[in-house]
Amino acid sequence: MSFAQLLYLAIFSFLSFESFAESKSLTWVRWEDPPIFIFNPPYKGQGVLDAVEKELKLAMPQYTHKELEATVPRVLKEAQAKSAICNAGWLNTPEWGKLFYFSKPVLIIPTNGVLLKKSRAQDFFKEKGPYRLQNFLDKRPKWVLGVGRLYGEGIDEVLFKNKYQSNPKIFPVSSSQLVHRMLHLDRVQYTIGYPFEAQYYNELLKNTTDKVLHIPLTDNASFVEVVVACPKTEWGAKVISDVNSVLNSRARIERMNQGLMRWLGPADQGRVIAERLKFYKKHYPHL
Secondary structure, eight states: OOHHHHHHHHHHHHHHHHHHHHHTEEEEEEEOOTTSSOOSTTSTTOSHHHHHHHHHHHHOTTSEEEEEEEOHHHHHHHHHTTOSEEEEEEOOOTTGGGTEEEOSOOEEEEOOEEEEEHHHHHHHHTSOSOOOHHHHHHHOTTOOEEESSOOOTTHHHHHHHTTTTTOTTEEEOSOHHHHHHHHHTTSSSEEEEOHHHHHHHHHHTTOOSSOEEEEOOSSSOSEEEEEEEEESSHHHHHHHHHHHHHTOOHHHHHHHHHHHHTTOOHHHHHHHHHHHHHHHHHHOTTO
């Protein structure tokens, strides 16, 4: 074999090894939005998706697992660049389906609703439901709605219809964490969020007297399924296939669910337990 052939073989072998190493490296992108992911004490690592990510890492030792703390826009940017990244919890929508391959659902969670203190909720409960976001905006003109992000199908349409960025009844702030603190300090009268956010901030801010409650809205579905997402590449398809394989364990899926149940009160836990029976029948009838 000539020197040129040996050199070519060495280069080819090196590149093949590099490609193989990259294919076995999996970076989990996570963003600070407690209790979805919790980065800081006293509840660090106890988030809803922390539990999902932990189980997937343990169940897929064939990958070298890394973590990247970023933002949701960064997740989208990495997916567009077809990087070797995945995230442990996303929503399966046609829009996101242009960027990601999705796993089978790993969780089913209650959706966003109105969050407000018990003292204000008691007053609103005197009015017959069901409750729509527009009802809150119309019937409580002196209340201010704090928004720290967009909230998905149904709710966002109401925000845009009411020109939320310039409406004096709606106060946009820079983050969900800030709007929750403002709610507890009575700087805003209500916000939008998940029931597990209400539970988390009640505990974090030690609110034991006038707790924040979650009121479901009819603007969106009562529950939404959460999936693992990886970029639309051959590598991403392989990872999703591996994720789907490890989901064939009811015990593992139930352990993933503990991150959600940790941050739900008794009433919402009951709602989720009842809904999970449908979840298993639909997606995992063999388990």
